[in-house]
Amino acid sequence: MFDSGVGGLTVADALRRALPGATLRYLADSACAPYGEKSPDFIRARSLTMAQHLIDHGARLLVIACNTATAHAAEAIRAAHPGLPVVGIEPGVKPAVSATRNGRVGVLATKATLQSERFRQLIERHASGVQVAAVACSGVVAHIEAGDLGSEALLALVQRYARALREAGVDTALLGCTHYPLIRPLWQSALGPGVQLLQIEDAVAQQAVRLWPLEPGGSNPVVLSSTGDPAVLGRLAREALGWEGFALETVLVPGTGIEPVRPR
Numbered sequence: 001m002f003d004s005g006v007g008g009l010t011v012a013d014a015l016r017r018a019l020p021g022a023t024l025r026y027l028a029d030s031a032c033a034p035y036g037e038k039s040p041d042f043i044r045a046r047s048l049t050m051a052q053h054l055i056d057h058g059a060r061l062l063v064i065a066c067n068t069a070t071a072h073a074a075e076a077i078r079a080a081h082p083g084l085p086v087v088g089i090e091p092g093v094k095p096a097v098s099a100t101r102n103g104r105v106g107v108l109a110t111k112a113t114l115q116s117e118r119f120r121q122l123i124e125r126h127a128s129g130v131q132v133a134a135v136a137c138s139g140v141v142a143h144i145e146a147g148d149l150g151s152e153a154l155l156a157l158v159q160r161y162a163r164a165l166r167e168a169g170v171d172t173a174l175l176g177c178t179h180y181p182l183i184r185p186l187w188q189s190a191l192g193p194g195v196q197l198l199q200i201e202d203a204v205a206q207q208a209v210r211l212w213p214l215e216p217g218g219s220n221p222v223v224l225s226s227t228g229d230p231a232v233l234g235r236l237a238r239e240a241l242g243w244e245g246f247a248l249e250t251v252l253v254p255g256t257g258i259e260p261v262r263p264r
Helices: 009-018 040-056 067-080 093-099 117-126 140-145 152-168 180-191 201-211 231-239
Strands: 024-028 104-109 131-136 172-175 196-198 222-226 247-250
Touching: 009 024, 009 180, 009 201, 009 231, 024 040, 040 067, 067 117, 093 104, 093 117, 093 172, 093 196, 104 152, 131 152, 140 152, 140 180, 152 180, 172 180, 180 196, 222 231
Parallel strands: 024 222, 104 131, 104 172, 172 196, 222 247
Antiparallel strands: none
8 A cells, every 4th residue: 555655644543443353554645745735647657556566566456545646546546457456545535525514514634635626526426505714734743754643833833724614603524535534533533523524545455355365364474665765654553542562764766766764
């Protein structure tokens, strides 16, 4: 599985519970994070490179643990690798619409996700008769990538974006980026107790179980790799998820032309 950075760890945690015998290789493209502020062409090309790297390391099923990469590159990856089961992730507009009581839903996501054709289609398909307030949360991913989960600067951003949803009167808010659940308590506090907060990692894991091509079994070894400095990745896995016993690697993905940041 891959993500633009550390955010996909929330999906990885759900996958470990759903497929306890599967070997998991996680690739964080932290050298290029955040994807949400890049062009669609860059996101597509970079995602294809990430996918190929994982396939070269034996992937039998690929999870795109990034809303932005799914929106702009999932179909290209499926076309390039037709025999490989691919699971994407996207903002859970449908469950949010089902959950709202007052007909007002908020979506917190990256600019690239909100501007994508896939998101437009989700709104068109599932949000008829519902008011959707979509907020592009620039800057939040960068703080999380730096392991900066409690600073005043991050809190100010969260409060600003949450304020927009409160002013829109939403009673249901969707975390539309896999990074955002890593600071879920900040979002909930800023939105207030009257707003229910949704995320969709478990649904991704359930789809992976349906597509898993191998028999159950194994010891579930985990490799966490990063195109940047893997120190933050490892720290979040331990502190936020309680993981132990995983391997940690820095990798240079062939053909990217980007040198990784070496661990200090």
